Amino acid sequence: MTKVGHIYLIDDDESMRISLSRMLRELGYLVEDYASATLFLEKSVPVSPAVILLDMQMPDMTGLDLQERLLKFGRKTPIIFVSGQSHPHQIVQGLKKGAVDFLFKPFNLEELLKAVADAVDFDSRQLKRVSLDVEAKKDYESLTPREREVCGWLVKGLLNKDIAVKLGTTDATIKVHKARVMDKMHADSVQVLVKKYLESNLENHPLNN
Known part of the structure; x- marks a missing residue:
């Protein structure tokens, strides 16, 4: 079954990126993977419905820093943080700023797939809401x-x-x-x-x- 959804995978662990990308593509997702948050900012183009699978701890820019940047740009793609060693305050910060989920490495595969499916569904509804708003404003004008x-x-x-x-x-x-x-x-x-x-x-x- 092909799933309609785009996944931006951002993780500095190459083996993790390769295995996750392969598995998610086999399930029908379109996957773009990036070794750093900086590369993602430079090269990615916003599409919807989508989800960002984001490693919390990376050398160039933390997941929280990237989340902050995206909020400033008004980019609303839902974020699932993935981490092996996050501090409680980082989890709280990430969720407070709108992350939809938080997974700890090594995570359960089913847990990951459910989080991804829920996030893509959330983004679909978000996109629909935006297009309804645009239509309503146009009608009002x-x-x-x-x-x-x-x-x-x-x-x-x-x-x-x-x-x-x-x-x-x-x-x-x-x-x-x-x-x-x-x-x-x-x-x-x-x-x-x-x-x-x-x-x-x-x-x-x-x-x-």
Whole structure:
């Protein structure tokens, strides 16, 4: 069975890289391996869904240092730390900054495969969320200023007649605006509109400032 997923394997232990890469490729993953964090930063191109299997202790740059760099770049590929000798504070730091798992060498193969599958699944959902946000923002930008006002009041739970009073217009006019809002936002109910609005944080859209 071919698994859809990209693995960036970063470890300065060559034998570990070779054996892990071979095994993961046989399972259908696309694997890129790097002997150092520096090489990874220089040569890797972000793809998704993916996971970074990252050795914590490396000579040029620790796993935590690389995680810090990636956060600064806004690169959100999930990280699984792999280590033979981590200190508890490193584990805590790594997980606090968003690592999805931590495995100790020598690790159980099943444990590794489950962690990788979970991380790839997490990245798939993360990617879907981003594309839904992009779509929602695009739809929102297609609204006229008055439709955005109506949208904001609908999300706050106001009825057509209350919005008409707020905006100094008629109930019938608001009905037309509401129909256009629902159509442009691809929402078949106010509940769906509210969900899109909140999940994509449209209240803080630059058009509202």
